[in-house]
Amino acid sequence: MKFKQTDGQNQRIEGEQMERREISFDIETVPNAIKQYIKNSNIYDSSCSKNAKTLFVKGTDNSFLKISKKGSLEREFRMTSFLHSHNVAPKVIAFESDQDNDYFLTEAITGEDGVSGVHLEYPNKVSSVFGEYLRMLHSISTVNCPYDNRTSELLEEQSDISYDLKKRITFTAENNVIIHGDYCLPNIIMDNFSFKGFIDVGYGGVGDRHYDICWGIWTLNHNLKTNIYRDLFLDAYGREDIDIERLTYFTHLIG
Structure with missing residues (x-):
């Protein structure tokens, strides 16, 4: 690997x-x-x-x-x-x-992860459900989440980005949804596209949705070898809650 x-x-x-x-x-x-x-x-x-x-x-x-x-x-x-x-x-x-x-x-959850052949063979479908299931995660109540300031922690861990960029992200970032923290295709289990569970959630907590959205775009681009499925993913997630400027900030952060 x-x-x-x-x-x-x-x-x-x-x-x-x-x-x-x-x-x-x-x-x-x-x-x-x-x-x-x-x-x-x-x-x-x-x-x-x-x-x-x-x-x-x-x-x-x-x-x-x-x-x-x-x-x-x-x-x-x-x-x-x-x-x-x-x-x-x-x-x-x-x-x-x-x-x-x-x-x-x-x-052990029954199913296959998002990079299994049964899922990647249908890139339109996997891109859409990947957005839908992220939206589902971000809709969970933040009450009683054990980590309630995840965005600030993630930014502190990024020692290799410029001070100006970190300051701008800190200013615009929010802690208002449950994030996975490592939202990539291997970390979602599905049974023929039917959701079964998220795994490897140790980087999650209450944070800014755009952190997960950026990783979602990244993993689709990499595993599908193209960026043409980005819009399907964003449409399925719901563009009404996506701030393009904030998405750009987090794209620089994880880049």
């Missing part, structure tokens, strides 16, 4: 399905609270980031176990729990830490 590094994130930038390779895994290396859910299961490595190991656990109830350095997965645990309460993210089975690592176990 190849990745684009941004904001500490690792985004898959090739239009490939996640690969799964069966491995031998010593379950004694994980906390007891996790161990009980993965014993007597077949374990597959499906990692797509060098910052975390992701294991597909095939058993009576399929699940995903993500393992990363201690303190790195709490945000994803909290945002996944919040979004699951709104029926748009997987159920959290367990979250534990030991001296070195975090262990985050979620149910």
Whole structure:
């Protein structure tokens, strides 16, 4: 896999399905609270980031176990729990830490991600539903979201942009919708275009919608190898709530 590094994130930038390779895994290396859910299961490595190991656990109830350095997965645990309460993210089975690592176990959602062949073969359709499902996410109530100032955090993480640009974005940015924070095609699960859930939501919170919209445009351009589907995506999202000037600011930010 190849990745684009941004904001500490690792985004898959090739239009490939996640690969799964069966491995031998010593379950004694994980906390007891996790161990009980993965014993007597077949374990597959499906990692797509060098910052975390992701294991597909095939058993009576399929699940995903993500393992990363201690303190790195709490945000994803909290945002996944919040979004699951709104029926748009997987159920959290367990979250534990030991001296070195975090262990985050979620149910496996039935379906394929947005870069699977069954979806990319129909670029008009995938572009439209990608906009519709982002609009659905941005329509969720912000009440009780664990991270309520995500735009400011994202801007602080961008140390390589000019002071003038950062100042202008800070002035115009809003914290008024639930954002994914890494809205790219691999991070949405669908069953033949029917929405099943958002994954990898650890960069989310209450933020400015234009951050997600920019990433949506970027991932469509990259995976479909053209920018001609941009308008379908924006139309499906709803242009009445898109500020072109703000969209331009965030495009410079993530560029």
